[in-house]
Amino acid sequence: MTRDNSIVVEKLVREFKKGPRAVDGIDLYVAPGEIYGFLGPNGAGKSTTVLMLTTLLPPTAGSARVGGYDVRTEGPKVRSVIGAALQEAALDPLLTGRDHLKLQTMLQAIPKAERKPRQEELLDRVGLTDAADRKVGGYSGGMKRRLDLALALVHRPTILFLDEPTTGLDPQSRTALWEEVARLAREDKVTVFLTTQYLEEADVLADRVGIIDNGKIVAEGTPTALKEEIGRPSIHVTPCREEDRQRIAELMKQYGEPLGSERELVVRLREGIGLVDVIRAMDADGVVVDDIELRAPTLDDVFLAKTGRTLEGAATGEDGASAR
Amino acid sequence: MRLWGVVSGVAWRTLKNVITTPSLLLPSLMFPLFFFVAFAGGLSQVQNVPGFDYPNGYTAFQFVFVLLQSAAFGGVFTGFGVARDFEGGFARRLMLASPNRTGIVIGYGLAAILRWCITATLLTVIALASGMKVGGGPVDLIGLYTLALIINICGFFWSAGIAMRLRTLQAGPLMQMPVFLLLFLAPVYVPLALLGGAMHAVAKFNPITYALGTGRGLLAGDATQVGLSFGLALALALVFSVWALRGLRSAEAAG
Numbered sequence: 001m002t003r004d005n006s007i008v009v010e011k012l013v014r015e016f017k018k019g020p021r022a023v024d025g026i027d028l029y030v031a032p033g034e035i036y037g038f039l040g041p042n043g044a045g046k047s048t049t050v051l052m053l054t055t056l057l058p059p060t061a062g063s064a065r066v067g068g069y070d071v072r073t074e075g076p077k078v079r080s081v082i083g084a085a086l087q088e089a090a091l092d093p094l095l096t097g098r099d100h101l102k103l104q105t106m107l108q109a110i111p112k113a114e115r116k117p118r119q120e121e122l123l124d125r126v127g128l129t130d131a132a133d134r135k136v137g138g139y140s141g142g143m144k145r146r147l148d149l150a151l152a153l154v155h156r157p158t159i160l161f162l163d164e165p166t167t168g169l170d171p172q173s174r175t176a177l178w179e180e181v182a183r184l185a186r187e188d189k190v191t192v193f194l195t196t197q198y199l200e201e202a203d204v205l206a207d208r209v210g211i212i213d214n215g216k217i218v219a220e221g222t223p224t225a226l227k228e229e230i231g232r233p234s235i236h237v238t239p240c241r242e243e244d245r246q247r248i249a250e251l252m253k254q255y256g257e258p259l260g261s262e263r264e265l266v267v268r269l270r271e272g273i274g275l276v277d278v279i280r281a282m283d284a285d286g287v288v289v290d291d292i293e294l295r296a297p298t299l300d301d302v303f304l305a306k307t308g309r310t311l312e313g314a315a316t317g318e319d320g321a322s323a324r
Numbered sequence: 325m326r327l328w329g330v331v332s333g334v335a336w337r338t339l340k341n342v343i344t345t346p347s348l349l350l351p352s353l354m355f356p357l358f359f360f361v362a363f364a365g366g367l368s369q370v371q372n373v374p375g376f377d378y379p380n381g382y383t384a385f386q387f388v389f390v391l392l393q394s395a396a397f398g399g400v401f402t403g404f405g406v407a408r409d410f411e412g413g414f415a416r417r418l419m420l421a422s423p424n425r426t427g428i429v430i431g432y433g434l435a436a437i438l439r440w441c442i443t444a445t446l447l448t449v450i451a452l453a454s455g456m457k458v459g460g461g462p463v464d465l466i467g468l469y470t471l472a473l474i475i476n477i478c479g480f481f482w483s484a485g486i487a488m489r490l491r492t493l494q495a496g497p498l499m500q501m502p503v504f505l506l507l508f509l510a511p512v513y514v515p516l517a518l519l520g521g522a523m524h525a526v527a528k529f530n531p532i533t534y535a536l537g538t539g540r541g542l543l544a545g546d547a548t549q550v551g552l553s554f555g556l557a558l559a560l561a562l563v564f565s566v567w568a569l570r571g572l573r574s575a576e577a578a579g
Contacts, residue, residue: 056419057579076423090417094341106333107421109326151417 004068005032005081005158005191007053012062014048022048024215025062030193030208035185037206037223038195039299045215046195047087050163053193054084067159083152084161085145093137097128097147100136101154108155122150126180142173149180159191160184166201178205199299211303218306227297232256234301235278237265238291248287252278327430330422334431335438338405342439352401352439356394356447360386364454367513375518380457380544387451388468388539389512392532394447395476396503398440403483403499406432410491410575425576429484429568436480437473444469459545467550468542471535474557479503481564488571491578510536531556 007030014023023045030036040046051057053066055075064071067081091100101119110118123129126146136144145165152160162181166174182205184190196202202209203223211219211226219226237252239245249258249265255278256267269278275294282289342348364386371382378385409415418428452458460468483499490498510532511519519527527533534553541547 051579054420056416058577079420080423084420086416086420088413090413090415090420092337092341092412092414094345095337099337099340103333103337104417104421106329106336107418109329151421 005189006030006068007036007064007066007159007191007193009049009053009064010062012049012052012064013060014045014052014057015060021215023052023059026212026215026217028210028217028220030191032191033185033189034207035181035192035194035205037202037209038193038212039197039199039202039209039303040195040212041197044212046197046212047163049212050084050086050161050193050195054082054086054161055079080155081157082159082161083155083157085148085152085163085165086161087163087167091136091139091144091147094135096133096135097123097139097143098132100147100151101132104151104154110155118154122153125153126150127176141168142170145169145173145177149177153184156188157190159193162192162194164195164197166196166198174201181205203299209299211299211306213303213307219302223299226299226302229302232269232271233294233296234259234266234268235275236291236293236295237289238263239265240288240290244287247285248282248289251281251285251287254281327424327427330418330424330427331431331434334418334428335434338402338432338435339438341405342435348405352394352398352443353446355397356390356443357450359393360390360447360451363390363513364451370514373514373518376514377517378515378540378544379546380459380540383451383454383456384458384543385540387447387456388543389507389510389536391444391447391468391472392475392535392539393507394443395440395472396479396507397500398443399436399476399479399481400483400499400503402432402436402439402480403487404493404496405435406484407487407491407493407495407499410487411493415491415575419576425572426569429572432484433477433480436476440473440476444472458543460542460547461545464542464545464547467547468539471539471542471554471557474554474561475532475535478557478560478564481561481568485564485567485571488568488575491575506530506532512536531560 007028009026009028011025011027012023013021013025015021026049038046038049048057052059053064053071055071055078058072066078069077069081071078095103098119101122102115105115105118120129123132126149128143128146128150131139131143136147139147149165165181166177169177178201181192181194185192194201194205206223208220208222209226210217221229235252235256237248239248245265252258252265252267255273256269259266259268275292279292342352364383367386368382370376371378371385409418419425422428458465482503486495486499509523509526510530511527516524516527516533516537534549534556538547538550538553
């Protein structure tokens with residue numbers, strides 16, 4: 001029998017008392033061995049979705065099968081095939097890193113003879129061997145995240161949930177964690193469900209991305225396909241002299257759709273138009289610019305196209321979304 | 325096997341924290357000892373009051389109360405730990421890693437028992453060293469400690485039920501106060517017959533009164549109402565176990 005390490009979600013809803021629908025009827029499918037990036041601003045419903053898929057929160061309506069098991073009725077079976085590192089690392093400051101791993105091996109009923117070697121292997125893998133006997137209360141944020149990841153891997157899960165795993169990490173720790181997650185998917189064929197509010201993280205790691213906003217999935221696909229969908233590249237021009245701004249704007253308008261920007265003049269290029277066409281036109285018109293740049297579409301452009309806001313703006317609460 | 329893994333894991337971690345953290349260990353040891361020394365020593369002349377008919381003296385009379393009190397509060401203190409784990413988020417790890425979540429409650433319960441065993445041993449050694457007279461045989465003494473152990477489990481299930489419903493350490497007084505009232509509305513300092521007025525009326529219907537009476541009888545080797553006391557204690561344990569497990573379901577539903 002082949003293992004089923006897929007995630008299938010249909011019309012999943014979670015309502016809180018006296019609150020809005022945190023998750024509002026989402027559908028999604030994560031294929032076995034895939035890294036699925038769940039992207040959205042704070043309060044979009046990412047963490048609530050993870051809590052439901054990891055059986056920590058019952059759904060209000062809809063269904064979800066994780067590893068072939070129903071999250072409502074087969075919670076223990078779901079928990080036996082998943083590992084999860086949640087947003088706020090659930091660690092005991094009074095225990096050491098090694099104590100945490102010992103506890104986890106006991107909870108997961110790892111045979112006694114295998115416990116120590118597994119603990120050492122995981123401590124080594126996340127680079128915490130030297131700090132293993134220190135109390136977790138003294139760990140840095142990055143060390144806690146790495147320990148949390150090690151704990152999630154104790155029982156060799158086939159599906160891994162990572163809820164904003166790199167939030168608050170320095171660039172070096174972030175890269176190390178990305179490498180480990182990519183290795184897990186590539187070598188161990190683990191399905192990874194990763195929530196993030198970092199565009200770069202989703203772009204670098206995810207095979208496919210789902211963008212959630214106000215509890216609904218507004219776009220889904222590979223990062224490349226999503227960018228292509230909205231997307232032609234845009235040209236960003238900084239005029240040399242302020243008095244030329246209007247003239248340059250009029251000229252650029254002939255080559256594409258103007259996009260709002262305070263500092264730069266931006267147009268999304270029409271089909272078949274290239275940077276060279278714009279430069280030639282400016283040259284012919286005698287216009288002088290400080291800077292001109294061709295930019296490929298980003299996931300933020302996708303978010304902007306789908307929601308009318310930038311991800312950064314949404315995250316800082318410009319939309320008034322409450323944290324969920 | 326998986327259930328035992330969860331039970332032993334939760335119990336190991338809870339005990340490790342208690343034993344290696346003086347601020348958690350010392351109060352559960354010091355309070356019963358303080359009560360024992362204060363009550364048995366300071367009130368020892370009560371045994372000369374007419375009508376005080378306990379044959380083994382006031383030290384033994386007070387020892388049984390402090391033993392049952394330490395058992396009840398040992399359970400409640402473990403409930404504080406449950407609340408702390410839910411408030412701090414550690415309970416999520418347990419909920420996530422445990423295929424069988426009932427094992428989490430049993431694990432905390434086992435830790436409450438083992439934690440109380442440390443207190444009971446120390447208390448017994450000090451009571452014997454201070455000259456406590458023991459009239460009961462081994463079976464009587466096993467009965468006394470078993471009765472206390474059931475009360476320990478009752479205290480734990482009660483407080484764990486509150487902890488998992490409210491999931492905050494601020495629920496501490498709610499866990500502690502009813503246990504405190506129940507204990508001190510029993511014949512603590514004098515036998516039931518010497519209590520008067522409203523106190524006597526309340527104590528007469530207090531299940532702890534029966535446990536105290538039977539416990540003191542077991543220590544003296546002359547136990548009465550054994551079946552009733554054990555029956556009441558077991559019934560309370562059963563009711564509070566349902567209360568605790570429903571608390572767990574409530575915590576699961578709240579996420």
